[in-house]
Amino acid sequence: MPDDLRVLILGGTAEARHLADALAAEAPHVRVTTSLAGRVTNPGTPAAGDVRVGGFGGPDALAAWLRAHRIDVLVDATHPFAATISTHAARAVAASATDLFALRRPGWPAHPQDRRHPARSLADAAARLPALGTRVFLTTGRQGLAAFAGPELDGLHFVVRTVEPPEPPLPRSTHILLDRGPYTVEGERALLLEHRVDVLVTKDSGGSATAAKLTAARELGLPVVMVERPPAPEGVPHVPDVRTALARLGLSPDAADTCP
Numbered sequence: 001m002p003d004d005l006r007v008l009i010l011g012g013t014a015e016a017r018h019l020a021d022a023l024a025a026e027a028p029h030v031r032v033t034t035s036l037a038g039r040v041t042n043p044g045t046p047a048a049g050d051v052r053v054g055g056f057g058g059p060d061a062l063a064a065w066l067r068a069h070r071i072d073v074l075v076d077a078t079h080p081f082a083a084t085i086s087t088h089a090a091r092a093v094a095a096s097a098t099d100l101f102a103l104r105r106p107g108w109p110a111h112p113q114d115r116r117h118p119a120r121s122l123a124d125a126a127a128r129l130p131a132l133g134t135r136v137f138l139t140t141g142r143q144g145l146a147a148f149a150g151p152e153l154d155g156l157h158f159v160v161r162t163v164e165p166p167e168p169p170l171p172r173s174t175h176i177l178l179d180r181g182p183y184t185v186e187g188e189r190a191l192l193l194e195h196r197v198d199v200l201v202t203k204d205s206g207g208s209a210t211a212a213k214l215t216a217a218r219e220l221g222l223p224v225v226m227v228e229r230p231p232a233p234e235g236v237p238h239v240p241d242v243r244t245a246l247a248r249l250g251l252s253p254d255a256a257d258t259c260p
Contacts, residue, residue: 006031007249008066009075010085011046014209015103016077018242020046027251033069037078037085059091066096075245076236077103081141081203083230090233102238103245107204107229108214115223122147125201125225129156132223133199137192139213140203140227142166159195181209188216201225 009016011034023032032049056062076089093100110116119125122144129136135157138148142162149169160166161177200217204226217224239245243253
């Protein structure tokens with residue numbers, strides 16, 4: 001790895017924080033900057049490296065930022081559903097001399113006992129609900145809730161869990177839970193029983209922090225509407241975890257095990 005390597009991490013995920021900390025701890029000569037969108041009031045930030053907050057203003061502005069800061073490698077470690085910034089990143093590197101790869105945790109594998117119903121979009125997920133249940137545990141985030149606010153779903157009750165308070169429009173009958181993972185199977189099971197949930201809606205985000213709800217739903221025999229990930233930008237290589245990302249950057253994968 002070159003001694004003067006400059007890395008920009010598009011962050012907002014646990015993997016992004018872990019990668020930034022591993023690079024700072026094991027390769028202090030590498031200049032690491034993590035960029036956060038700024039949509040969460042108290043975002044988790046890496047323990048080391050530089051942090052910038054806010055958007056870039058589109059792919060051309062991002063390309064200009066990469067050139068101005070002489071970035072060698074851009075790591076797209078954003079949420080699997082952050083399709084816009086991933087597209088902008090792919091377009092930006094085409095206009096600069098920056099290498100790009102995506103750090104994407106795998107989606108949740110289906111279990112033989114799952115009652116999983118794939119959905120192409122939030123609107124598709126909403127359209128499936130009347131045939132599946134009347135009390136919905138909605139864990140798709142605070143954006144896009146308008147897809148569930150149509151009059152055709154007025155007879156359903158929604159328990160909506162988000163990190164930040166959602167903005168209207170919201171489903172007519174809504175109970176808001178403000179919380180942040182990680183969650184336990186016991187806690188998720190208790191929540192589903194307390195609110196008499198009979199169908200779960202989630203995105204295929206992957207990872208362990210929020211996977212407990214799937215196990216709890218499986219144990220209770222509940223159907224799960226799973227919104228599929230948007231397609232990744234064409235031609236962008238991706239790695240599944242921090243260890244593989246470190247190896248791609250020329251650092252020992254074992255560095256992933258040495259940082260907090």
